[in-house]
Amino acid sequence: MRLEPLPGSFAATREALHMVAERLVAPARKPDNEIALTATPGGFGTPPPITSLAAGGEPLAVELLGDGMPIDTDPLAVDPVAAERLGAFYAFAARVLELFRSGLPAAGDPSAINLWPEHFDIAFEGGSEASGLRANYGASPGDGDHPEPHLYIGP
Numbered sequence: 253m254r255l256e257p258l259p260g261s262f263a264a265t266r267e268a269l270h271m272v273a274e275r276l277v278a279p280a281r282k283p284d285n286e287i288a289l290t291a292t293p294g295g296f297g298t299p300p301p302i303t304s305l306a307a308g309g310e311p312l313a314v315e316l317l318g319d320g321m322p323i324d325t326d327p328l329a330v331d332p333v334a335a336e337r338l339g340a341f342y343a344f345a346a347r348v349l350e351l352f353r354s355g356l357p358a359a360g361d362p363s364a365i366n367l368w369p370e371h372f373d374i375a376f377e378g379g380s381e382a383s384g385l386r387a388n389y390g391a392s393p394g395d396g397d398h399p400e401p402h403l404y405i406g407p
Contacts, residue, residue: 253344258337258401265334266372266393269295272328273369276308279320288366291346291374295339303327338393341401342367345374345391348403352389353378360385371395 277289302308305322346365353362353376362378375390388406392398 253340253347255340255344256337259331259334261329261331262334262337263394263399264329265331266338268328268330269335269338270369270372271305272302272308273367273372275305275320275322276302276317278369279317288364289369291342291365291367293339293343295335295342302330341391341393342374345403349374349376349389349391 273289304327305324307325309317309322349365353365356362356378360379361381363376365374365376367374371392372395373390373392375388377386377388379385379387386407388404390406391401391403393401
């Protein structure tokens with residue numbers, strides 16, 4: 253799998269889609285106390301088209317978002333090419349993480365691989381907690397501190 257160069261609009265697109273994941277999709281899943289998302293071909297699913305957080309929240313209804321209905325009507329800066337590259341990054345990351353995860357011993361109790369909306373990264377935990385070897389293994393499409401996509405391991 254080959255990752256293409258990132259367009260100049262990548263950071264703005266990543267931030268817009270991050271807001272959708274964190275402020276619309278994750279809250280809609282909170283009734284089940286679960287905010288983890290799954291990377292899907294092309295990214296993650298949303299009702300088309302989402303032009304703003306307020307417009308994206310309308311189909312989710314008050315029952316799902318409660319008092320958290322977004323009122324932000326600012327247009328989301330989503331570039332289709334950058335969104336496609338973000339989806340390709342998640343597909344690449346999911347494949348790499350699954351290959352690594354499958355090589356860990358079962359005793360390390362590896363968790364499922366999830367896309368976490370609050371950081372907009374895809375990751376899993378693995379390793380023995382009792383031995384102090386448990387770590388997070390993941391891939392981030394970038395953030396305010398590290399603008400480029402990257403893989404990481406953290407305690």
